[in-house]
Amino acid sequence: MLERIDRDAIIKRASELMRSGATMLAESCPLCGSPLFKLTSGEVVCPVHGRVMLVKTEEDLSKANVTSVLTELEKSIANRLGDYVSKLKSSKEVEFEDIRNIISWLDALERVEKIRIILSKEKEQEKTKARPTRKT
Numbered sequence: 001m002l003e004r005i006d007r008d009a010i011i012k013r014a015s016e017l018m019r020s021g022a023t024m025l026a027e028s029c030p031l032c033g034s035p036l037f038k039l040t041s042g043e044v045v046c047p048v049h050g051r052v053m054l055v056k057t058e059e060d061l062s063k064a065n066v067t068s069v070l071t072e073l074e075k076s077i078a079n080r081l082g083d084y085v086s087k088l089k090s091s092k093e094v095e096f097e098d099i100r101n102i103i104s105w106l107d108a109l110e111r112v113e114k115i116r117i118i119l120s121k122e123k124e125q126e127k128t129k130a131r132p133t134r135k136t
């Protein structure tokens with residue numbers, strides 16, 4: 001599922017980052033596994049994907065991982081649906097199988113959206129939890 005990564009390009013980009021004062025982190029990109037770099041500005045970047053959200057805890061890292069996977073999944077599903085749309089446009093006869101596949105992909109897309117909503121709700125709850133409470 002992962003895209004092919006040009007090793008030379010990563011190494012080149014990584015050395016550019018190092019030269020600009022970025023430091024290599026122990027964490028790796030949840031999408032491609034490349035080591036992440038922290039810029040002097042404090043931003044965390046992947047040499048392949050560019051900016052990556054800054055994660056502090058193991059739990060954060062796994063959530064960021066899920067979010068990245070969902071994003072990739074969404075893109076793949078959208079591509080698949082696009083293929084079916086052009087197939088429907090170009091062919092005169094509509095095959096039942098295609099319709100069934102489209103429905104399945106739409107179902108998958110809907111599930112991705114639902115998971116996203118659940119994740120964002122969890123995030124909201126954490127924010128409220130993290131807010132300091134005054135002891136009386």
Ligand SMILES: [Zn+2]
Binds near residue numbers: 029046049050
């Ligand atoms: Zn990456």
